[in-house]
Amino acid sequence: MGFNYCEQIYKLEKELRETYSSNENYYDIRFKVRAEKLALILDDFTHYAEREIKDALPRSPLGKALDYAKKHLSGLKNVLLDGSLEVDNNAAERAIKPFVIGGKNFIFANTAKGATSSANIYSIVESAKANNLVVERYLVYLFDNLLQIDISHSEALDNLMPWSGNIPENIKIKDKK
Structure with a gap:
């Protein structure tokens, strides 16, 4: 289930790049679209992670992945602040x-x-x-x-x-x- 959120994020980023990257105001467009669409995906993922981490064994691969995701979500949400930021490194x-x-x-x-x-x-x-x-x-x-x-x-x-x-x-x- 968690992979679906990553897939949605990268699909949105690819669509933005393919559709608007040649526009002079690409970063402004990306900022606005992210505010509308990416923010919802990240919110859904946050709720998913918070819900699933309660039942996951802390040392299991899923438990570790959810813990890692929770710790880094606030950093990932920085892409909502500036359209010139990338979703990954x-x-x-x-x-x-x-x-x-x-x-x-x-x-x-x-x-x-x-x-x-x-x-x-x-x-x-x-x-x-x-x-x-x-x-x-x-x-x-x-x-x-x-x-x-x-x-x-x-x-x-x-x-x-x-x-x-x-x-x-x-x-x-x-x-x-």
Whole structure:
């Protein structure tokens, strides 16, 4: 029964994405539709979890799942506050997966300074990907330009960031439309 609620949530999110994601005001639309439809699904799931947890054995798989769900429902309901929020963290988990898998290869980061350097590089790479940039081209562009600016000047540094409007077109991934 609990899976049905998850199915309903993801079905609604898929419909919203497929129908409205190309609209300029997608997040506003998603916010309004979620307020109408997702709020009801979450309320129904909350009532289901509260009802079923009373009869479930606490250490059974169902009891553990219901307890976990109850603890995290308030966090999930945050998606009702802002249409730009996602219902899960799948994108973030996909982004860090290569680094988790390659963890044994990162043994060189055996100091706090090495770990910080690695985290900075990973952040730059994933930010470039998230902003539809060709990572290798962006890194060359970034390093070439870092040599030419005073990095203590925050505006000059901001202009090199992947999300800035100053990235040359040859570094951006072309739309496949």
